Amino acid sequence: MDFKYIKLISAIVDCGSITKAAQVLNLTQSALSHQLKEAETLNGIKFFTRSNRKLNLTPAGKMVYDVSGKILPEISKLEVNLKNFNSLKHGTIRLSAACSTSYHWLPKLLQSFKSEYPNVDLEIILENSANPVNEIIKGKIDISIIISPIENENIDYKFLFKDELVVVFSEHHKFNKKQYLIAKDFIDEHLIIHSKPLDTVVFYEQVLKPKGIEPFKISELPLTEATIELIKVNYGVAVMSRKSIEPFIKNDSISIKKINPKGLYRNHYAAILKSSNHPEYLEKFISYLSRGL
Structure with missing residues (x-):
């Protein structure tokens, strides 16, 4: 059964009417009625009976509503967790440094970043440093510290320090x-x-x-x-x-x-994949890198 129908039935019961449920779901009353009819047609069963302009749950409708009480909170929790992955809370940063032995300040910086973002894992990728642009495009690394930018339409370069x-x-x-x-x-x-x-x-x-x-x-x-x-x-x-x-x-x-x-x-630059949808913690990590020297 499609998730939207479970959500729809739950909203009708919780709100007590199609009109109020439509407002909560940002639908017109006719659109909600159409979706309810569609759900009943697709499943070959009625979820509500109507008496005195009131909707009453059928046994099948009650079954869906009872399950919705378990599913919807988990979906809501999942949505929050996904937002966290796209913000500052969770994730992994794979870092490549073209001349890692020169970055004596890097271990201390990584330690500071981890203390502020303990749920963001940091991996230093040494074997990919010879051709970082290709590795970024392939999705094998997230950031590379480089000194000689190679123009590429898929890569953004952010100045770090001199x-x-x-x-x-x-x-x-x-x-x-x-x-x-x-x-x-x-x-x-x-x-x-x-x-x-x-x-x-x-x-x-x-x-x-x-x-x-x-x-x-x-x-x-x-x-x-x-x-x-x-x-x-x-x-x-x-x-x-x-x-x-x-x-x-x-x-x-x-x-x-x-x-x-x-x-x-x-000059030293952070090379990253050109995108408008980077996790916020990635941008924050670049600001940490700019403090390098």
Whole structure:
């Protein structure tokens, strides 16, 4: 039996008349009468008898009404729960970070968000970070933190923050004598990068490549701590976020310098699926991400 007929019969009984029930259900009296007749025709049974302009439940009508007392509260509860899933209360956020080792602030941020929204689960998806736009479109991740937006009609980019990239090197390196570093300084250097391809490395794309500079050697090493240990023994240099490297320079065994006179900065964006129906908690989480630095 169609749910709308159960709701209709329940309203008639509770309101005591078709006229009042029609008002509650936002129907005209004739529309409600038509639906009642339709329900009786489809089921081949009468739900009401009429005497002295009053509607009385038949045994079949009473059966439907008794069941409605169990069904309608559950439907109402379901509707509330569904609204909660679309608001701030429940859900899952799958997050991908293209350069997760640079986001030293991320664990603390996630902890703060979880304390405010304990029923929203957070999953960090590392294996999909190489091609986040496609993964978002496929529905495999919800948000990706990226630094190089790829124009796509299905993706929205929300600016989060800007950070500075600096050169990191040993305290015994010749770079210590310079005020700042430029592209040609890296011709004879072993450059350690977080990951390939090179066109995703901001320093390479914006500083070295335009000047036609290729370092003597380029190595890929995704672990920040391991990179730092190599730099300490003067086995290469790296370009990292100033904020992420600050905790490591307290021991004075490594140094940092600006890139170019005005420095090198990069923007970070949250990439999400273009939609007007995102859960409210997703938008709230993006506002948390914007506090990153």
